Amino acid sequence: MIYMLKGKVALIDKDTVIIDVHDVGYQVLVSHIDDYTVGEEIVLYTYNVVREDEQYLVGFTSLDEKAVFLSLIKVKGLGPKTAITALSATSPSQVINAIASNNVAFLKKLPGIGGKAAAQIILDLKGELTGGDKGDPGIYEDVYEALKAMGFKGAAIDRVLANINLPNANEEEILREALSKLNDMKKKK
Secondary structure (H helix, E strand, C coil): CCCEEEEEEEEECEEEEEHHHHHHHEEECCCCHCCCCCCCCCEEEEEEEECCCCCCEEEEEEEEHHHHHHHHHCCCCCCCCHHHHHHHHHHHHHHHHHHHHHHHHHHHHCCCCHHHHHCCCCCCCHHHHCCCCCCCCHHHHHHHHHHHHHHCCCCHHHHHHHHCCCCCCCCHHHHHHHHHHHHHHHHCC
């Protein structure tokens, strides 16, 4: 098992970086490709994926990001590539906050994560990543339906709910916050 790599970025290609470690180049799949510069000295914490038909390294700039990744790949239906792609659109702390606040809408907006997977992430990881009790991942779906019944458009509702992370909030508090944000959006138009 390769725990970490320390070396220079030799090449950047799409979603991978090549790390030169004492004249050996390691290709590593990473989440935020724009964070890397050719020639830069870096440390990447790694996870080695070994499958019957492929083998590759996934790299992380922090142990927090690696911990969230390792938790995500435990969720049924989420593989390493889906987990790293999802992390490319957010930060570990935002994922943890979304899980803590049962925010299915936030998780659904991540690449490769659908509604079913988002709910499963919350059910499987709430206690593990947040230390809290498992909550009801349907709470944001109920708020979504209530807002839709009030005449708001689905895209606007999704945008607002994806940016609300209120741990331990009840449905009424989330609805109140969403209405406030939707009204602010209307005023700006």
